[in-house]
Amino acid sequence: MMEKNLIGWQKQPNKLNIQGEIERAIFDITGEEVDLIASGRTDAGVHALNQVANFKLESEKLPIEKVAIALNSKLKNSIRIKSAEEVDEKFHSRYSVHSKTYRYIINNSKCGSAIYRELEYNFPMKLNVEKMQEAIKFFIGEHDFKAFKASGTSSKSSVRTIYDAKVIYEEPRIIIELTGNGFLYNMVRIIAGTLVDVGLEKIKVEDISNIINDGDRKKAGKTLPPHGLYLVNVDY
Amino acid sequence: MMEKNLIGWQKQPNKLNIQGEIERAIFDITGEEVDLIASGRTDAGVHALNQVANFKLESEKLPIEKVAIALNSKLKNSIRIKSAEEVDEKFHSRYSVHSKTYRYIINNSKCGSAIYRELEYNFPMKLNVEKMQEAIKFFIGEHDFKAFKASGTSSKSSVRTIYDAKVIYEEPRIIIELTGNGFLYNMVRIIAGTLVDVGLEKIKVEDISNIINDGDRKKAGKTLPPHGLYLVNVDY
Numbered sequence: 001m002m003e004k005n006l007i008g009w010q011k012q013p014n015k016l017n018i019q020g021e022i023e024r025a026i027f028d029i030t031g032e033e034v035d036l037i038a039s040g041r042t043d044a045g046v047h048a049l050n051q052v053a054n055f056k057l058e059s060e061k062l063p064i065e066k067v068a069i070a071l072n073s074k075l076k077n078s079i080r081i082k083s084a085e086e087v088d089e090k091f092h093s094r095y096s097v098h099s100k101t102y103r104y105i106i107n108n109s110k111c112g113s114a115i116y117r118e119l120e121y122n123f124p125m126k127l128n129v130e131k132m133q134e135a136i137k138f139f140i141g142e143h144d145f146k147a148f149k150a151s152g153t154s155s156k157s158s159v160r161t162i163y164d165a166k167v168i169y170e171e172p173r174i175i176i177e178l179t180g181n182g183f184l185y186n187m188v189r190i191i192a193g194t195l196v197d198v199g200l201e202k203i204k205v206e207d208i209s210n211i212i213n214d215g216d217r218k219k220a221g222k223t224l225p226p227h228g229l230y231l232v233n234v235d236y
Numbered sequence: 237m238m239e240k241n242l243i244g245w246q247k248q249p250n251k252l253n254i255q256g257e258i259e260r261a262i263f264d265i266t267g268e269e270v271d272l273i274a275s276g277r278t279d280a281g282v283h284a285l286n287q288v289a290n291f292k293l294e295s296e297k298l299p300i301e302k303v304a305i306a307l308n309s310k311l312k313n314s315i316r317i318k319s320a321e322e323v324d325e326k327f328h329s330r331y332s333v334h335s336k337t338y339r340y341i342i343n344n345s346k347c348g349s350a351i352y353r354e355l356e357y358n359f360p361m362k363l364n365v366e367k368m369q370e371a372i373k374f375f376i377g378e379h380d381f382k383a384f385k386a387s388g389t390s391s392k393s394s395v396r397t398i399y400d401a402k403v404i405y406e407e408p409r410i411i412i413e414l415t416g417n418g419f420l421y422n423m424v425r426i427i428a429g430t431l432v433d434v435g436l437e438k439i440k441v442e443d444i445s446n447i448i449n450d451g452d453r454k455k456a457g458k459t460l461p462p463h464g465l466y467l468v469n470v471d472y
Contacts (some may be wrong), residue, residue, distance in 0.1 A: 077350065080350040111318060112316060113316065114315055114316040
């Protein structure tokens, strides 16, 4: 279980990335080249409070209770290993996921925060939070979320189940939280952008069902920027 | 009233600094070279949630209700002007201060937070928070804080009055808050370092009074790093 931000998960040549950094730390300590598998990749700028990833060692050079301390000593402090545990051979960080929780933080104040500028999205126009709270309920349940995935991305099915969804208001912050069995690429950021349009009263609360049913990306809102997004939890 | 972090307040040649950045923004808008006077300078890495600064314009090119918006449009988003108001000629951001409130945030967990790594100080060894809560009470009142200022710094008097002081525990965070009529250079960071020694039981709660009375910098704790420190409020 780990925490990171600023750089993306996926390995890319010549670019700093979480996967590559942790694999290198594992190699430094064990001499083994492993494939680190995360519950899903996160884009650069997105924050992961509790990402989960698994890897397999051939040797037993790294006792499980030393994994976090040893890896943290080799990693930059923008990546922290919070804990490590041994799992069954069948465990797979991505395929074994039961549910994931994401959070999107909007700072709804005129000038935003200098200090949290990379940790939340500043939206200066006043949003109607109550309408956003009503609208988010329509996302709960099993739906085809075709309208809420980045155009051009392919995935076998765009049907996902949202178990819980809420909008919390901690003035001036509007916090959107979604728990589901899976999320399409950019899905949370597009849902958040759609809720901003509801907050602006550009989209009516009762139109959310139609937008979901029509499956037309253009009818949903904008994709909000990555730095407001948090992967909060992955449950197995 | 403004918020900033990462870079220091004071003007230095060829170095990014808050004062210089804001003076340049004022010049861009009004064509006037002003002297911007803050309630006190903050070191690089220190966060200011509500710094206060004043300046005087000869012309009337900048209506008061436009100041924040105009300056923010010229400033990087690591510096935000939260509000602006007209004041009496006699007002002076530093000399007119009635009290200031500072906060120091310690993340008392083994690996710290990747995401808040520049916004709090990670101290991995378990601290006894109750003892820290008892100890901080001894700082309240008028004292000569000679033992709690950076060695080598001069100021006419090292007598200051602390009006309120408390330690709040929000696991895993230990939040130290001090309100006083003024603070010596590094005073909050040295008090925080001394409280860490109390939390480690290296310094006894009942020894705090002696450390204050002896006035010996060496008997107080270490100066904690700047990135845990926040200027919370300045009252006039």
